[in-house]
Amino acid sequence: SPLFHKFLKEALNKVPKDKCVTVRDALNQAMDEELERDERVFLLGEEVAQYDGAYKVSRGLWKKYGDKRIIDTPISEMGFAGIAVGAAMAGLRPICEFMTFNFSMQAIDQVINSAAKTCYMSAGLQAVPIVFRGPNGASAGVAAQHSQCFAAWYAHCPGLKVVSPWNSEDAKGLLKSSIRDDNPVVFLENELLYGVPFEMSEEAQSKDFTIPIGKAKVERAGSHITLVSHSRYVGHCLDAAAVLAKEGIECEVINLRTIRPMDVESIEASVMKTNHLVTVEGGWPQFGVGAEICARIMEGSAFNYLDSPVTRVTGVDIPMPYAKILEDHSLPQIKDIIFSVKKTLNV
Amino acid sequence: VRKLLSIVFKGAAAVVSARTYADFTNEATFEIKKCDTFKLDEGPATQVVMTRDEGLQYYRTMQTMRRMELKADQLYKQKIIRGFCHLYDGQEACAVGIEAAINLSDHLITAYRAHGYTYTRGGTVKKIMAELTGRRGGIAKGKGGSMHMYCKHFYGGNGIVGAQVPLGAGVALACKYQGNSELCVCLYGDGAANQGQIFETYNMAALWKLPVIFICENNGYGMGTSVERAAASTDYFKRGEFIPGVRVDGMDVLCVREASRFAADYCRSGKGPILMELQTYRYHGHSMSDPGVSYRTREEIQEVRSKSDPISMLKDRMLSNNMASVEELKEIDVEVRKEIEDAAQFATTDPEPPLEDLCNHIFHNNPPLEVRGTNPWSKLKSVS
Numbered sequence A: 001s002p003l004f005h006k007f008l009k010e011a012l013n014k015v016p017k018d019k020c021v022t023v024r025d026a027l028n029q030a031m032d033e034e035l036e037r038d039e040r041v042f043l044l045g046e047e048v049a050q051y052d053g054a055y056k057v058s059r060g061l062w063k064k065y066g067d068k069r070i071i072d073t074p075i076s077e078m079g080f081a082g083i084a085v086g087a088a089m090a091g092l093r094p095i096c097e098f099m100t101f102n103f104s105m106q107a108i109d110q111v112i113n114s115a116a117k118t119c120y121m122s123a124g125l126q127a128v129p130i131v132f133r134g135p136n137g138a139s140a141g142v143a144a145q146h147s148q149c150f151a152a153w154y155a156h157c158p159g160l161k162v163v164s165p166w167n168s169e170d171a172k173g174l175l176k177s178s179i180r181d182d183n184p185v186v187f188l189e190n191e192l193l194y195g196v197p198f199e200m201s202e203e204a205q206s207k208d209f210t211i212p213i214g215k216a217k218v219e220r221a222g223s224h225i226t227l228v229s230h231s232r233y234v235g236h237c238l239d240a241a242a243v244l245a246k247e248g249i250e251c252e253v254i255n256l257r258t259i260r261p262m263d264v265e266s267i268e269a270s271v272m273k274t275n276h277l278v279t280v281e282g283g284w285p286q287f288g289v290g291a292e293i294c295a296r297i298m299e300g301s302a303f304n305y306l307d308s309p310v311t312r313v314t315g316v317d318i319p320m321p322y323a324k325i326l327e328d329h330s331l332p333q334i335k336d337i338i339f340s341v342k343k344t345l346n347v
Numbered sequence B: 001v002r003k004l005l006s007i008v009f010k011g012a013a014a015v016v017s018a019r020t021y022a023d024f025t026n027e028a029t030f031e032i033k034k035c036d037t038f039k040l041d042e043g044p045a046t047q048v049v050m051t052r053d054e055g056l057q058y059y060r061t062m063q064t065m066r067r068m069e070l071k072a073d074q075l076y077k078q079k080i081i082r083g084f085c086h087l088y089d090g091q092e093a094c095a096v097g098i099e100a101a102i103n104l105s106d107h108l109i110t111a112y113r114a115h116g117y118t119y120t121r122g123g124t125v126k127k128i129m130a131e132l133t134g135r136r137g138g139i140a141k142g143k144g145g146s147m148h149m150y151c152k153h154f155y156g157g158n159g160i161v162g163a164q165v166p167l168g169a170g171v172a173l174a175c176k177y178q179g180n181s182e183l184c185v186c187l188y189g190d191g192a193a194n195q196g197q198i199f200e201t202y203n204m205a206a207l208w209k210l211p212v213i214f215i216c217e218n219n220g221y222g223m224g225t226s227v228e229r230a231a232a233s234t235d236y237f238k239r240g241e242f243i244p245g246v247r248v249d250g251m252d253v254l255c256v257r258e259a260s261r262f263a264a265d266y267c268r269s270g271k272g273p274i275l276m277e278l279q280t281y282r283y284h285g286h287s288m289s290d291p292g293v294s295y296r297t298r299e300e301i302q303e304v305r306s307k308s309d310p311i312s313m314l315k316d317r318m319l320s321n322n323m324a325s326v327e328e329l330k331e332i333d334v335e336v337r338k339e340i341e342d343a344a345q346f347a348t349t350d351p352e353p354p355l356e357d358l359c360n361h362i363f364h365n366n367p368p369l370e371v372r373g374t375n376p377w378s379k380l381k382s383v384s
Helices: A002-014 A021-036 A061-065 A079-088 A101-118 A150-156 A168-180 A234-244 A264-275 A289-299 A301-305 A325-326 A332-345 B002-008 B052-077 B092-101 B114-118 B125-132 B162-180 B196-207 B253-271 B300-308 B310-320 B326-349
Strands: A019-023 A041-045 A070-072 A093-097 A131-135 A161-163 A183-190 A196-202 A217-220 A225-229 A251-255 A258-260 A278-281 A311-313 B026-029 B036-038 B047-051 B107-109 B184-188 B212-218 B245-249 B275-278 B367-371 B379-382
Touching: A002 A196, A019 A021, A019 A168, A019 A325, A019 B300, A021 A041, A021 A061, A021 A168, A041 A079, A061 A070, A061 B184, A070 A332, A079 A101, A079 B196, A101 A131, A101 B162, A131 A168, A150 A161, A150 A183, A150 A258, A150 A289, A168 A183, A168 A196, A196 B002, A217 A234, A225 A234, A225 A264, A234 A251, A234 A332, A251 A264, A251 A332, A264 A278, A264 A289, A264 A301, A264 B026, A278 A332, A289 A301, A325 B162, B047 B052, B047 B212, B047 B253, B052 B092, B052 B114, B052 B125, B052 B310, B052 B326, B092 B114, B092 B212, B092 B253, B092 B300, B092 B310, B107 B162, B114 B125, B125 B326, B162 B184, B162 B196, B162 B212, B212 B253, B245 B253, B253 B310, B253 B379
Parallel strands: A041 A070, A041 A093, A093 A131, A131 A183, A161 A183, A225 A251, A225 A278, A278 A311, B107 B184, B184 B212, B212 B275, B245 B275
Antiparallel strands: A019 A196, A161 A258, A217 A251, B026 B047, B036 B245, B367 B379
């Protein structure tokens, strides 16, 4: 009957329309929306305009916004990063892309000494609202000079916020927050995640969807052990958790989302529940994200709840090799996480 | 007769006759050195007009900068100023000449020899000196020190040699982007001129026609290394290769002003960047920890002081053109001395920043956050 059809139509319209969006498209949407929202926002970097982005993250933006807002730079990281910082000091809101964060080393003085420290040195007179973004960490077969993870390097420095999204929602919500933040943000993407589709809720698809910087997310609740990770390895942790669940081990998986400031409270709350902690990252072990988590847990209220020392799962402490078999064994695999969980639980 | 009288009574304690301002020449034309140019069909004018008011203002400003730097020298030797202190005395004509040619709405950035520019850009002597002594009344509340002073449209004060040059081009990009006809004056020294990031910046500034005036303050020495020992080409005004350049007598405030006007016109007409080399000299060593005589002779310093001092040159010009009296200039000296003394008094008595301020100003527009102190039980507070 027509009344029933009307009722059905209304009911269906109320059902949330989740969509599958790749991380690449989520980043693209975030930039598109922020460029539209605020005319002071602009993007500069190598190949971001006419090439549509080295990894196609900025696809379509130059066509839509033109030369003034989407700027192709020469291969001059130190120069264009400094130019971006100067533009931020003078009132614009630049997004400075590093083709990969490996190349940011050429410009790291501008990120740290010109961007991060200026608000403090000027006693708050001079703000630097800038986002440095680009792929970070290992890719596939790109070897040692193109595979380093810079999370620990940047997260070491006061004055910076360091963000590391995992899925599409993270990518979009956190990039929008980063662009709206009045301070320097280092936004660490992952090349291997660009093409991966994730479900995005209708809420996440809206133009005003932001995720707060500095807050972790519990991706999976569990009671036996806490796994903390960031970026790509959140996925590995969830996969490991699925396997372990079949053996009756329930893992709580925390997605850090932000490296600095780190949401230690969320980790502590989880550890107080599970009594065991494993950190998982792609970066090298020494002086890394996992090392920091260990130190913070020891210094805080959750220490007394640990039934065993914290375990770190990290990349192997070597420059990244090229051959596939070697590369595969240079980074945490799901079996490494499973092994570490069982060792930590002593099962 | 008046000229004779003024020479006779020079240095006299009492003013013999009160002279009204009507007695003085209101403006005069001066011949200044012709600038070498690079990739330019014409250069700055060689005949310039200076009014009495302008002359008095330049004199007062340069004298204030000179006295301020000398007071800083004194305070440093008394260990009331600590850390790095890079003094600008000798180079006053550069800062004053540049500022005379631009507007306060324009932008300026320089390296660490920045006290003079902080002043010409609008900082007060009081706040500059209190920053040097690390007090809460300092221009950066004691957080920055000698090398990190900021005020409106003045972006420091930068400690990393050469890093300010891309920053300056970025400020210029913002000017062009916002379409406000403002420009950025971007200064660096002869030492910094060999930095790679400067060449990266030349390229992008020229490519994108950014309204930036690059200015190399060539004082002959990068720390203790003379220009001949550091640069394969010491024609710094030509180092921009595809950017037109002008080489200017940096000891003559009128030369600097005229060249800066020329450069500002060039920039504002949308032609892109231009490069100025100011040939100048610093009396002090590189910083207060450098006596400045191991790599150059005392005779050289003395010769510049006696033959090319920017303040003396201006004073002679004004007196010989009847634009001011000796007494009048002496009066300015007395006023300047008092201003510096008052500022030094403030800078030595103002309290240090409160410890509560330690962790503040890390971020802008941010909710308060907790900062780890030196040990895990020390939880400090940071507000924007």
